[in-house]
Amino acid sequence: MLNARQVQILLLLWNQDHSGEYLSKEVNSSRRTIIRDISALNQELSVKNTAVINSEGKYSLEIHNYSQFQELITQFENQERNILYYLLTNDFLSIDELMDKSFLSKTDITNSIDRINQRNKDILEIKSKVGLGYSVDLYFATKVDLLAYLISVIPKDTDSNILKNTFPKDLREYLTDNQSAAQLQAISLISSANFDDFYNHKRDLLRNIKESTIENQIELVSKNFSIKLSKKRLAQNIATHLKRYNLFPTFISNLLLKQMSDLKQKEPFAFEMAQNLQAEIKKDDPSILINSDFLALYIINCMEIRTSIKPVRILMYTAQRSIAYINENLITDSVGNISMTSVFNIDEFNKQVTSESYDILVTNGFNDGLKHTPDVVINGLIDEATIFRLKKLVSDNYFHNNLTQMLPKENYLFYENRSDNYFKVLKNVLKYFIDEGQLDQKMSVKLLNREEEGNQLMINHVALPHAVNETDFSRMFAVDLKTPLKLNKTDIYLILIVIVNDKNDDYKQLFNYLYKILNKKQVYQADIEKNYTNILKYFRTE
Known part of the structure; x- marks a missing residue:
C-alpha cells in the first residue's frame, strides 16, 4: 500500500515531469527517500502494468492503461x-x-x-x-x-x-x-x-448574486483582455453557476485537477481573466463562494468562435455542469471544426433533438428518459477511445496548412546566445525583430512585462512568451537557441513567441494546437538541425 508521500509524488508526476530535487522539496524529504519512493511506486504500478515512472533526466510518468490508473x-x-x-x-x-x-x-x-x-x-x-x-x-x-x-x-x-x-x-x-x-x-x-x-x-x-452586477464586473475585467466574449451570455451563465455553487459547493477531485492543469496551459488568458473576475466579485461581496477555475470554464465556453467551414453539430447531455464543460473542452481540443451544445436535463435534450438538426448525440451515461439513442456514451470524463471515435467524424488541418502564414521565414531566428539569462536573451531577440520590422515596440514591452510579472508558460523545454494584440496582427516568432537557457531551473532550448490576434477567431485554438504538439514531441538540442525548414516540420502534425 502506498503512503501519503508516495501518492503525492504520483500526483505531481501525473501533472508533469519533475527532477528528484524538485520532488524532494515538494514532499519535504531527502533525495534518497525519493529514489526509494519511486522504486516502491514502480513496483505497485507494475502489478497490472498500469504505468511506469522513467528516471532518464527528470522523472516522468508513462501511463500504459489509463482506466486502471483512474x-x-x-x-x-x-x-x-x-x-x-x-x-x-x-x-x-x-x-x-x-x-x-x-x-x-x-x-x-x-x-x-x-x-x-x-x-x-x-x-x-x-x-x-x-x-x-x-x-x-x-x-x-x-x-x-x-x-x-x-x-x-x-x-x-x-x-x-x-x-x-x-x-x-x-x-x-x-x-x-x-x-x-x-x-x-x-x-x-x-x-x-x-x-x-x-x-x-x-x-x-x-439574493446577493445579481446578473446585472456580474455583467458590469465582466465588462470592467474584460478591458484588460482582448478575448472576444458573448458577455451577456457569460453573465447569465456565471450568475446561474454562482447560485448553484453557493447553494451546493462542489470540490475538484484529483482526476479533474489534472484536466484543469492541462486547460490552464491551453487557455492561459481565460484562467487569468477568471482570477481577475473572482477578485472583482469578492471585492464587492466577500461572502460569496467562488472558485476561479470554474469561472474559467464558463469563459472558455462563451468565447466567440467563428469559422467559414460548416461545423459538425454535437448535442451533449450531462447532469453535472463542471464535467460537461471539461468534456466539451477535451472534445474541442482533440476534434476540430465542431459546434457543441450542452444541456443539463433530459427534457431539454429531447426537445433540442426534435427542434434542431444535430449530427451527433452524446450522453454521459444511459438514462431511461432519453427518447433518442445517443451516438456516443461517455461515463464521467471522456476517454481516449471515445475521442478517437469522434475524430473520425471531422478532420481539422487548419493550423497544419497555415503554419507558414503564422510563422513566416522572417519570424525565425537562430540565436547564438552568449548568456543563459532568459530575460536578457528575450529582450535581445525582441529588439532584433523590432529592428527587422516584424514587431513593434509596444508589443515588445507588453511581452517583457508579462514574463517579468511571472506569467510564464513552459511546455517540454519550450518557453512561450504570449500576449494579445489589439491590432490586426497575429503571428509566432521562433528563436532557436545555440545553447540552453535557464528559466525556473528548467533548460529552455527554444523560445516560441506567440501573439494572438483576438479579432481573427480562426486562431483561437492556437494554444491548444501548440500544447498538443509540444506534449507529443520533446525538444532537445540534438533532435533537429537548427533551421527554419525543420522548425516547420516540428510544429506540423504528423
Missing part, C-alpha cells in the same frame, strides 16, 4: 472521502473508531489523513486532540456543504424520495434531485445543523 487514483480518493464522511458526522473519532467504521488499517487511515491535509490545506485541516481523537476544521464553506458533496459522489443508504419532498420549493431549480437529497441528508446527520438557519443563510447568499 481506478487507482479513485481508490485513494474514495478512502479519503469515507474518512471525511465519518469525521464530519461525528464531533471526534479515535483512530480505533475510524478503523471500525472504515474497515481500513491504522496505516491506511493515517496515510489518508496526511493526503487529505496535504492536498486540501486551503479548504480544511484534520486535527488530532489528545483524549478526544480526530476532528475537521473547515476554512471554506460549511460542514453541511462538504458532507453533502461527499454523499452526492459516494451515495449512502437513504430514502431519497422522502428527502426530496422536504427540500425548499423556492430553491429546487438550482439543484439536481441527487444534490438536494444529499444536502438534506447531510443536515440530518450533523447534530449542530439547523434546517431553517442553513437555508435562510443560503437565500441571503443567492
Whole structure:
C-alpha cells in the first residue's frame, strides 16, 4: 500500500515531469527517500502494468492503461472521502473508531489523513486532540456543504424520495434531485445543523448574486483582455453557476485537477481573466463562494468562435455542469471544426433533438428518459477511445496548412546566445525583430512585462512568451537557441513567441494546437538541425 508521500509524488508526476530535487522539496524529504519512493511506486504500478515512472533526466510518468490508473487514483480518493464522511458526522473519532467504521488499517487511515491535509490545506485541516481523537476544521464553506458533496459522489443508504419532498420549493431549480437529497441528508446527520438557519443563510447568499452586477464586473475585467466574449451570455451563465455553487459547493477531485492543469496551459488568458473576475466579485461581496477555475470554464465556453467551414453539430447531455464543460473542452481540443451544445436535463435534450438538426448525440451515461439513442456514451470524463471515435467524424488541418502564414521565414531566428539569462536573451531577440520590422515596440514591452510579472508558460523545454494584440496582427516568432537557457531551473532550448490576434477567431485554438504538439514531441538540442525548414516540420502534425 502506498503512503501519503508516495501518492503525492504520483500526483505531481501525473501533472508533469519533475527532477528528484524538485520532488524532494515538494514532499519535504531527502533525495534518497525519493529514489526509494519511486522504486516502491514502480513496483505497485507494475502489478497490472498500469504505468511506469522513467528516471532518464527528470522523472516522468508513462501511463500504459489509463482506466486502471483512474481506478487507482479513485481508490485513494474514495478512502479519503469515507474518512471525511465519518469525521464530519461525528464531533471526534479515535483512530480505533475510524478503523471500525472504515474497515481500513491504522496505516491506511493515517496515510489518508496526511493526503487529505496535504492536498486540501486551503479548504480544511484534520486535527488530532489528545483524549478526544480526530476532528475537521473547515476554512471554506460549511460542514453541511462538504458532507453533502461527499454523499452526492459516494451515495449512502437513504430514502431519497422522502428527502426530496422536504427540500425548499423556492430553491429546487438550482439543484439536481441527487444534490438536494444529499444536502438534506447531510443536515440530518450533523447534530449542530439547523434546517431553517442553513437555508435562510443560503437565500441571503443567492439574493446577493445579481446578473446585472456580474455583467458590469465582466465588462470592467474584460478591458484588460482582448478575448472576444458573448458577455451577456457569460453573465447569465456565471450568475446561474454562482447560485448553484453557493447553494451546493462542489470540490475538484484529483482526476479533474489534472484536466484543469492541462486547460490552464491551453487557455492561459481565460484562467487569468477568471482570477481577475473572482477578485472583482469578492471585492464587492466577500461572502460569496467562488472558485476561479470554474469561472474559467464558463469563459472558455462563451468565447466567440467563428469559422467559414460548416461545423459538425454535437448535442451533449450531462447532469453535472463542471464535467460537461471539461468534456466539451477535451472534445474541442482533440476534434476540430465542431459546434457543441450542452444541456443539463433530459427534457431539454429531447426537445433540442426534435427542434434542431444535430449530427451527433452524446450522453454521459444511459438514462431511461432519453427518447433518442445517443451516438456516443461517455461515463464521467471522456476517454481516449471515445475521442478517437469522434475524430473520425471531422478532420481539422487548419493550423497544419497555415503554419507558414503564422510563422513566416522572417519570424525565425537562430540565436547564438552568449548568456543563459532568459530575460536578457528575450529582450535581445525582441529588439532584433523590432529592428527587422516584424514587431513593434509596444508589443515588445507588453511581452517583457508579462514574463517579468511571472506569467510564464513552459511546455517540454519550450518557453512561450504570449500576449494579445489589439491590432490586426497575429503571428509566432521562433528563436532557436545555440545553447540552453535557464528559466525556473528548467533548460529552455527554444523560445516560441506567440501573439494572438483576438479579432481573427480562426486562431483561437492556437494554444491548444501548440500544447498538443509540444506534449507529443520533446525538444532537445540534438533532435533537429537548427533551421527554419525543420522548425516547420516540428510544429506540423504528423
